[in-house]
Amino acid sequence: MSEFLTTRDGRRIAYHTLAGRGPGVVFLGGFKSDMTGTKAMHLQNWAERSGRAFLRFDYSGHGDSSGSFEEGCIGEWADDARAVIEALTDGPQLLVGSSMGGWISLLIARALPQRVAGLITVAAAPDFTERGFWAGFDDTQRATLMAQGRLELPSDYDDQPYVITRRLIEDGRDHLVLNGPLRLPFPVRLLQGTADDDVPVSWAMQLLDHADADDLRLTLVKGADHRFSTPECLDLITRTIEDLPDGTG
Template sequence: MDHAFYEMPDGRRIAYRHTPGSGPALVFLPGYMSDMAGGKATALFDWAREQGRACLLLDYSGCGESDGEFAEGTLSRWRDEVLELVEARTEGNIVLVGSSMGGWLMLLAGLKLVSRLAGMVGIAAAPDFTDWGYDAEQKAKLAAGETVFQENLYGTEPTPTHPAFWQDGEEQRLLDREIPLDCPVRLLHGQLDHDVPPAISLKLAQMLRSVDVQITLVKGAGHRLSRDGDVALLLRTVAAIA
């Protein structure tokens, strides 16, 4: 896969893919422990290139082809990487497309990019999952500086949550107040999503200030929304909002 690197101020290199074209530019934000080589990111990039649309993909530090250690990753760190890449590689208005944790980052980055936001598309968006995604025992361990491991339904190794990520996430929670974003928002969510309950998208829609928010619940779909029909829905949704 063709990719380039952007050097952050501290020297770490962030891998990205960019195709130029008309706007608004599409910016895809992967989920937790995911990267720009995933099926939805690749499908969006290929579609954008075919349509002559500008599109930007990236790997957060510690993920995919980017420099860094995953254990050092936090929402704040990854949000700042997104903002740097958007500033350096896109022009004009943008549409942020966030998958799972990327849906939380989509909101955090969007709050810094308000004047450029043409829209947002969440795919099983998971804002505030450091709150609702862990039980009291796990939170106590994380607060004490321990790494917590959870069952990984998509791989052989358990999924780690490191204390720095959890602590930063708790400081970045959004669902307890109005989210001052006014752009069109589309939220796609599988009805059988056992990782991020569909109720999270309902809560997010309620807390967004925008009056143009639509939720699409997909019957029979789980968290990944990666079936052919799910990807086709994503591309139709992006085309309609952008």
């Protein structure tokens, strides 16, 4: 059963926590995903076996949380993440951000560096609304989005189409992380599949080059796709957590 946290903006955020030793692990999911996904549950099972504190949650408009997905945006989802981290965890946390969650975790790291013990991203997609969606739209799609406020795109992961809104695009521009300084003063590990059709390897390389970090490593997994959910990929995520130099391995 999920528990719920009401944010200062009135959004009701579903979450699940495990008590354990720190630093706690916080999983930040992807665009249109929820906290019952394969990676989230693998991490929970690992945390239970390892005695680590763990938090997973649903952004507003996702999973069991309140709100409409179509009405959401990066800024609100980052606010949701910040709210649960500040309210439900103590001390520095290890953030594990998948896809969009990689972008969200970078926003958290930029806003609350003192609350971050380390960062692991899985197929991180920072700034994807601009350099993925908007950059990939043709002139007709852009005109439709601006005039009608929404655009439907087919999804490889769901029978329902992705609905991209003008608000999502415009809000995304207010939360870009690759267009300015990005200091990450803690261990950072980037995990990326070479067969990812949604987030190209070049994005991982750009993040590697752009971030200002003293301990930053990129691991490429040949043949891994965007889901990064094979047993080998899932084990790599947890091994990466265990190997971080935070004294808890």
